Amino acid sequence: DAGVIQxxxxxxxxxxxxxxxxxxxxxxxxxLFWYRQTMMRGLELLIYFNNNVPIDDSGMPxxxxxxxxxxxxxxxxxxxxxxxxxxxxxFCASSFYSNEQFFGPGTRLTVL
Amino acid sequence: xxEVTQIPAALSVPEGENLVLNCSFTDSAIYNLQWFRQDPGKxxxxxxxxxxxxxxxxxxxxxxxxxxxxxxxxxxIAASQPGDSATYLCAVPxxxxxxxxxxxxxLTFGSGTRLQVQP
Numbered sequence: 383d384a385g386v387i388q389x390x391x392x393x394x395x396x397x398x399x400x401x402x403x404x405x406x407x408x409x410x411x412x413x414l415f416w417y418r419q420t421m422m423r424g425l426e427l428l429i430y431f432n433n434n435v436p437i438d439d440s441g442m443p444x445x446x447x448x449x450x451x452x453x454x455x456x457x458x459x460x461x462x463x464x465x466x467x468x469x470x471x472x473f474c475a476s477s478f479y480s481n482e483q484f485f486g487p488g489t490r491l492t493v494l
Numbered sequence: 495x496x497e498v499t500q501i502p503a504a505l506s507v508p509e510g511e512n513l514v515l516n517c518s519f520t521d522s523a524i525y526n527l528q529w530f531r532q533d534p535g536k537x538x539x540x541x542x543x544x545x546x547x548x549x550x551x552x553x554x555x556x557x558x559x560x561x562x563x564x565x566x567x568x569x570x571i572a573a574s575q576p577g578d579s580a581t582y583l584c585a586v587p588x589x590x591x592x593x594x595x596x597x598x599x600x601l602t603f604g605s606g607t608r609l610q611v612q613p
Contacts, residue, residue, distance in 0.1 A: 413599055425603040427588065438600060473537060482528060483585075483601060485538040 386486035388474050394492045400462040403489045406455055407476030414457050415475040415483065416449055425473070431457065464493045496521045498586060500604035507574055508612050515569040515607045517584035522565045528601065529558050529569050530583045538583065541569075574611045581606040 387406040395401055407414045415430040429439040431451045442449070446465070451457040461468055471490050477483040497520045507513055517527070525546045530538040542551045542558040544567070550559040557570040567584055585601035 415600055424605050425583070425585075425601075427600040427602075430600050432599070441600075475538075477599065481526075482540050482543040484540060485530075487537040490535075 386474055386476055386484055388472075388486035388489050390489060391487060392490050392492075394494065395464055396494050397465055398463040399493075400460065401464045401468075401491060401493075403459040403472050403474075403491070405457045405459075405474030405486060407457070407474070408484055409455070411476035411478045411484075412454075413477045413479070413483075414451060415477075416457070416459050417473045417475065417485075419471045419473060419488070420469075428459070428472075461491075464491075466493045469493050496524075496586060496588060496602050498584060498602055498604040500582075500584060500607050502607060503605065504608040504610075506610040506612060509574060509576060511574050511611075512570070512572050513574055513609075515571070515582050515609070517567040517569070517604055519565050519567075519586050522562045524562065524586045526587065527558075527560055527567050528585050529556075529567075530585065532581045532583060532606070534580075541582075571609075574609075576611045576613045579609055579611050581608045 389404045412433050416428040417425050418428055419425045427441040429442055429449045430437055434451045447461055449459045469492050471488045473485050473488045475483045475485045499518045501516045528543045529541040531541050532538050544551045544558055544560045555572040560567045583603050583606045585603045588600045588602045
């Protein structure tokens with residue numbers, strides 16, 4: 383298995399632009415998680431899905447953030463409009479039931 | 495609210511030394527605990543998952559123990575090598591007990607221990 387796949391790996395954009403981050407979970411996994419990592423706050427949950435349904439989005443910082451999972455093999459996280467404080471590494475992870483979570487390589491986002 | 499603490503924040507040891515990394519959590523009603531490794535600029539690699547019914551798990555030179563009653567876990571690395579240099583993170587389910595069984599599965603992480611193994 384290729385593991386969790388994320389794209390792009392790096393994104394540099396200007397403030398106010400829309401940013402879309404993409405994730406392909408491991409085949410057969412029924413949970414998908416989006417986390418964000420910053421130096422100041424460490425790793426934090428943004429949102430997670432179970433069987434493509436959002437379960438907990440309490441970590442989504444503002445209405446500027448949205449996430450969808452249209453099918454079992456794809457999810458995206460959008461930021462519109464982006465702001466410099468959104469600069470971070472965004473990780474996608476997946477798991478089967480409550481078992482081990484596997485992380486993707488992350489997307490390093492820089493908002494200028 | 496579950497909180498996870500890792501001590502020490504940083505550790506530097508000579509190659510070949512055995513070492514222990516510590517993790518503590520405030521709510522002992524967890525159903526599993528996971529240890530990860532993160533290399534600079536990289537993603538997280540899962541090292542070990544310990545279920546609440548287990549006391550320890552082993553993988554190669556790594557051994558993780560879990561003591562739920564005291565809210566502690568340790569990661570033991572035997573015969574450390576320069577390639578072990580990385581940040582080690584422990585994580586537990588964000589909610590515990592009944593709410594966890596209803597479906598909350600996300601993790602809350604410690605801040606990590608940054609390990610440097612000197613050749």
